[in-house]
Amino acid sequence: xxxxxVLVIIPTYNEAGMIGEVISRIEHTARSLPNxxxxxxxxxxxxxxxxxxxxxxxxxxxxxxxxxxxxxxxGTAYLFGFRWALAAPENFQFIIQMDGDGxxxxxxxPDFIAAATTIQNPALVPDLIIGTRWMSGGEVSHWPLYRRFxxxxxTKYAQLALKLPLRDLTSGYRLFSRRAIQGLSEHDxxxxxxxxxxxxAMKIVDSGAQxxxxxxxxxxxxxxxxxxxxxxxxxxxxxxxxxxIQRRIVYRR
Numbered sequence: 674x675x676x677x678x679v680l681v682i683i684p685t686y687n688e689a690g691m692i693g694e695v696i697s698r699i700e701h702t703a704r705s706l707p708n709x710x711x712x713x714x715x716x717x718x719x720x721x722x723x724x725x726x727x728x729x730x731x732x733x734x735x736x737x738x739x740x741x742x743x744x745x746x747x748g749t750a751y752l753f754g755f756r757w758a759l760a761a762p763e764n765f766q767f768i769i770q771m772d773g774d775g776x777x778x779x780x781x782x783p784d785f786i787a788a789a790t791t792i793q794n795p796a797l798v799p800d801l802i803i804g805t806r807w808m809s810g811g812e813v814s815h816w817p818l819y820r821r822f823x824x825x826x827x828t829k830y831a832q833l834a835l836k837l838p839l840r841d842l843t844s845g846y847r848l849f850s851r852r853a854i855q856g857l858s859e860h861d862x863x864x865x866x867x868x869x870x871x872x873x874a875m876k877i878v879d880s881g882a883q884x885x886x887x888x889x890x891x892x893x894x895x896x897x898x899x900x901x902x903x904x905x906x907x908x909x910x911x912x913x914x915x916x917x918i919q920r921r922i923v924y925r926r
């Protein structure tokens with residue numbers, strides 16, 4: 674059987690404390706996936722620490738690196754990675770996005786890949802698999818109550834405003850099919866920050882594609898500082914509200 678080519682996209686900005694360990698754990702996990710060739714694409718936004726140097730020094734066989742000339746935002750990094758994946762000669766069938774701070778466990782990559790590759794009927798293969806914290810089997814470690822409240826309240830607001838049935842719309846641990854990425858590339862996605870996660874899920878659900886949720890264990894970073902801020906949360910809330918209004922206008926018409 675020819676191994677299935679899968680790409681893991683990891684955007685980084687000042688993640689020198691964890692990126693080396695994350696790549697090492699991905700390499701170790703890849704050894705348990707004999708029917709998959711697991712590639713890594715690090716997209717670094719000109720980190721001021723040694724994130725890029727540490728990542729490349731791991732010497733992982735299937736490692737690719739792009740260093741952008743500035744800090745352009747999480748959403749633009751993933752879009753850049755999606756376009757790169759579609760143009761790459763490896764013909765990646767699945768693209769996984771994950772954080773480089775250790776909060777997304779590389780050991781759970783097989784769960785995503787199994788959910789995408791074990792279905793025999795191609796029409797039933799999910800185009801989006803979301804790693805979900807807020808479902809049976811999901812777990813969050815080392816988060817204070819206010820962080821749990823913000824995450825759950827944000828998802829609940831997005832569910833109601835956008836009429837989406839998904840339980841963790843802000844989760845950044847996801848697998849996309851190549852078909853889903855091709856569909857997203859046709860849209861002009863507006864989000865540059867964390868609302869990118871909500872917008873991509875909304876576009877894929879609206880397209881009628883298959884979406885699946887699987888439980889994940891999310892661990893709060895132990896090194897470095899979170900990029901989340903009040904301004905990022907406000908930007909996401911503003912975009913959700915605008916999208917919700919637009920969708921109601923379209924439905925009424």
